[in-house]
Amino acid sequence: MEKIETLRWLGDADGRLALIDQTLLPVAFEEIELTTVEQVWEAIKKLRVRGAPAIGIAAAYGVCVGLQTAPAEEEAFFVRFREVVDYLAGSRPTAVNLFWALDRMTAAAEKQRGAPLDAIRAALLQEAQQIHEEDRAMCHAIGRYGADLLTDGQGVLTHCNAGGLATAEYGTALSVFFTAQDLGKQLSIYVDETRPLLQGARLTAWELTRRGIDATLICDSMAAQVMREGKVQAVITGADRIAANGDSANKIGTYSIAVLAQAHGIPFYIAAPTTTFDLAIESGAEIPIEQRASEEITHGFGRQTAPDGVKVYNPAFDVTPAEYIRGIITERGVIQPVTREGIAQLFAST
Secondary structure (H helix, E strand, O other), X not given: OOOOOOEEEEOOOOOEEEEEOOOOOOOOOOEEEEOOHHHHXXXXXXXXXXXXXXXXXXXXXXXXXXXXXXXXXXXXHHHHHHHHHHHHHOOOOOOHHHHHHHHHHHHHHHHOOOOOHHHHHHHHHHHXXXXXXXXXXXXXXXXXHHHOOOOOOOEEEEOOOOOHHHOOOOOOHHHHHHHHHHOOOOOEEEEEOOOOOOHHHHHHXXXXXXXXXXXXXXXXHHHHHHHHOXXXXXXXXXXXXXXXXXXXEEEOOHHHHHHHHHHOOOOEEEEOOHHHEEOOOOOHHHOOOOEOOOHHHHOHHHOOOOOOOOOOOOEOEEEEOHHHOOEEEEOOEEEOOOOHHHHHHHHHOO
């Protein structure tokens, strides 16, 4: 099976960022090339690239794009650098990988102060590429740890998209399924459509069927019935930010799935790299929740489905309390049970 390259860099420091326009899937597969930081910001904001790890990688490359028009004098160059970083940081508020990647790019730039500007640009591109490759390795490691939690023949429910389209390769939650397939395990995956933008229907179902994995698409509201019928033995989703106590933010609807899994005695797992943890916040109450445009609900995909003037509340994420999470699958191992102490121990072990 041909690997999905969600995004890639073309050329040297004066090159460009190419990425799959995910807003067109599954009907059309189209790669777009971004040559300005404004285009990168728009791609992140409009979900042409989405998923916490992929957003972080895109932002890192976005810094490289933004500096191609920087002045040829060090002080002005770094003024431009800060403008680019601050601009990209405003694209989406919830996914912590965005800010983590921008912090890494900032540290790399500061380390190069005094060097020729061409050398600084080259070093920043190298840092962005390193972020990209590290995520690829982390995804595969998550898959190896997660696949051990599943047995041949199980049914698994997933929500939103945490696959190769959301990361450098293989994904987080979907990496578990892909790795299980590599090991010869046959799984049946139930895919929530994931309202209102249907990332499950448009993206996850597309990735799973391309891999030849048994996938069944369901409406979000069907999850309880599928669990009640005994079709699901585990739930695995991704995450966009995880607090120090294990509370996890993910696409809206994830919290509901976790509550349903608890009610049915089904283990609920989060699959996410350590870069998704934000140890600076104590609990999920501190995670900013992105509010998106009302048209995503009233005029989904260009068709009006609600009366004019109706009030709309459209949070893009919700937070699942740690107590509902059986384990968090990371590239360093599985945190189980999910406690503040267990998370701290995982980070202290490196």
